[in-house]
Amino acid sequence: MVAASSVEIRKVNKHFGTFHALKDIDLTIPPGKVTCLIGPSGSGKSTLLRCINFLEQYDSGEIRIDGTMIGYDAPGRKMPGRKLREMRRSIGMVFQQFNLWPHMTARENVAEGLMRVRGMSRSEASQRAAEALTKVGLADRMANHPSRLSGGQQQRVAIARAIAMEPRLMLFDEPTSALDPELVGEVLNVMKTLASEGMTMVVVTHEMGFAAHVADQVVFMEKGELVGVDSPDRILHHPQDARIQSFLRTYHERNSF
Amino acid sequence: MDWSILQQYGPGLLSGFGNTILCWFLGTIFSMALGLVIALVQRYGSRWVGRIIQVYIEIIRGTPFLVQLFVLYYGGPLVGLRLDALPAGLLGLTIYGSPYFAEIFRSGFRAVSVGQIEAARAIGMSEPSIVRRILLPLGLVSSLPALVNFSIILTKETVILSIITVPELMYQVQRMSTETFRYLEANLVLALFFWALVETISNVGRWLEARVTKHLIERT
């Protein structure tokens, strides 16, 4: 079992100019559980995810990780960069576009953070990188540059890069949306393994199957509002809210033929 | 062609050649370094500093190199800046080239995807680390063709230094041609020399580009 964080989100608001992207979001993410954020595009689910590690700055409210507010020392007062980086060390993130560094091999991509952030020696970092890559099933691809890897392999390297830092919380921003359908499975499998080890995971996804089978709670968002938080079964199979029903209807129409 | 001319002017031409290469090399290095500093300050500095730098860039890019050299070399002494021709020429090249290099770096940095920077931030890398390990290597690679291109332009601009009496190749050739009255031949040879030099540099540039972008091109 890995050490797992909890996240408390209280009355969080976010504006992009005049656009109100997040409206009074309240959400508790329990430790060691998988929370899936679903909803139509533009609903604010990715923005909310990015606020959790402060890549996106929220305007008001609080996001606390294991009780410590991220981004601000006090409401309206930004925390120093050093402290923010300290907090981010224990939050892993996986992006839709993988965002691997193309000038480094898979192994160097994973080792980079270990050396620069954790201050490990090159050999130690390299050793740890190899372990992380083995864990995601890429032991034989370590010397390849990202340009020589398939999308699914690149995303698994990205996951290895995040878990090598030994995070207590993992954020996934539509990790399979940029992948060809046949490559989705290998990434979801790695994520399932991670979930079974008791990692706290927050996943923005359009993969309803993953949400139904792996998530402990599902959060439905629309137009910057949090519409429903409940078990996968209650949200996905017995939705009460009309907005969730209509979203799922569209989803099923699109995904059946 | 009369070979005795070469014997007589050979040493002068050789030193001129040396100075041309020196001016091109140091001029490129210095102005590239200054350009890089400018680009980084523009990216990370305050808006106020950014504006001042923008004015500097507009002024240098809006005026001919020759006039800049005149201001520096002939106007400089009036404000206490007394330089010999060669150092004045090098300083002139540095100032003249810096805004162009800054623009090249700036767009190179812009070509680095936000996601790759965010990925580094998300694992807690510090900004200086991100600049050194992600932004610079990726930005430099994507600006390489433009960097080579502008260093070729600088090569050609070095001949203008002859007008403020920097003893580079052009200067030596003009001296030779006025003494021997072989204006056309001398200048033709000079033209061929620069043509060969520029073609060489651009071929080296292409080779370099192919090497460093090897891993950056997505396999299809």
Add this chain to the structure above:
Amino acid sequence: MFSISVFLESFGPLFWAARYTLLISVLGIGLGLVIGTLVCAARLSPYAWLRRSAMLWVSFLRGVPLLVQLLVFYYTLPVIGLDVPAMVAAVVTVGICASAYISEIWRGAIAALPRGQAEAAIAIGMTPRDIWTRVILPQAFNLSLPALINELILLVKASSLVSVVGILEITRASQAQAATTFRPLEVYIAAACIYLAINLCLAVLGRYLEHRTAI
């Protein structure tokens, strides 16, 4: 130290000389457009020898410093029996030099058009001539307008070099002025100001055209 009055007085004769700077630049780009279009056509032609000659032309003119080109032309013309005024030699040199860059601008703009457009035109049965005159060239011209303005700015600056063959444009005039007043700093800064003013105007024009054509 810096005398404002000397600075201001320099503008009179320099403004006069600015007409020649503008004349050389504008005629130069005009000539460059004509030759550059021909060179670009040659580079896209089906004949290999024509393409190779055009490539050689471009590579030579881009490889040789303008100042050297200027002197080569200046000294070549009398040899081949053409006794033309220095002004004509200057415009021709500047124009020929610009032709290399302009042909590349054209080529770049044509290459930037999506391939599908020509294919769509072929698919509805347009003739090659119509495809060029109705589909490709109008768009390429719009696309390359900002680059052409940029080329004009380069020519305004490059025209300072024709001062070495004795044409009384801004730079030559400022040299003369500096020699009579013994105040090179003020005079050359005044000259720089005039160049800057001309080029800023052109840059604004370029930006306007860029916005207008960005549909």
